[in-house]
Amino acid sequence: MAKEFSFEEIKKYNDKKCTWIVINNDVYDVTPFLDQHPGGEEVLLEQAGKDATEAFEDVGHSSDAREKMKSFKVGTLVASERKPEQPKKSAVDWKETGESSDSSLKSWVIPIALGLVATLIYRLYFMS
Numbered sequence: 001m002a003k004e005f006s007f008e009e010i011k012k013y014n015d016k017k018c019t020w021i022v023i024n025n026d027v028y029d030v031t032p033f034l035d036q037h038p039g040g041e042e043v044l045l046e047q048a049g050k051d052a053t054e055a056f057e058d059v060g061h062s063s064d065a066r067e068k069m070k071s072f073k074v075g076t077l078v079a080s081e082r083k084p085e086q087p088k089k090s091a092v093d094w095k096e097t098g099e100s101s102d103s104s105l106k107s108w109v110i111p112i113a114l115g116l117v118a119t120l121i122y123r124l125y126f127m128s
């Protein structure tokens with residue numbers, strides 16, 4: 001079974017001597033990879049000791065990169081700190097998320113605005 005780590009522990013490995021990052025709930029020791037990373041060591045050091053899932057997925061790493069990262073895996077996050085796996089980003093996902101949050105906002109704002117307008121009209125009517 002893979003060894004489990006918590007962020008309490010992972011955040012200690014946040015410098016050049018020891019660089020750990022978390023991607024999709026798995027913990028990677030990328031120290032030996034720092035000077036080989038095609039994206040440079042800076043970006044890895046910036047994420048050191050943290051959850052780098054979003055940064056990693058934003059770059060759209062190749063399947064080669066995903067294959068390579070397996071060799072740096074040292075364990076997984078403890079169950080209580082795991083996040084639901086992020087779906088790989090695509091234009092369609094973005095569009096769908098945008099639309100659903102948009103319409104859920106409208107479903108609140110419109111009835112409330114209508115209620116306020118109705119109350120105003122009612123009060124004006126009976127106060128005049």
Ligand code: HEM
Nearest residue numbers: 028030038039043047052055056059061062064065068069
């Ligand atoms: C174990 C983890 C990682 C591995 C094995 C890895 C590997 C690679 C590889 C092989 C490439 C070349 C392009 C490709 O094949 O996709 C690449 C590019 C890149 N990586 Fe990573 N990477 C890792 C983590 C990260 C993280 C956490 C970031 C955070 C920002 C990052 C940022 C980048 C950037 C910006 C490039 C683009 C370089 C360019 O196109 O000029 N990588 N990485």
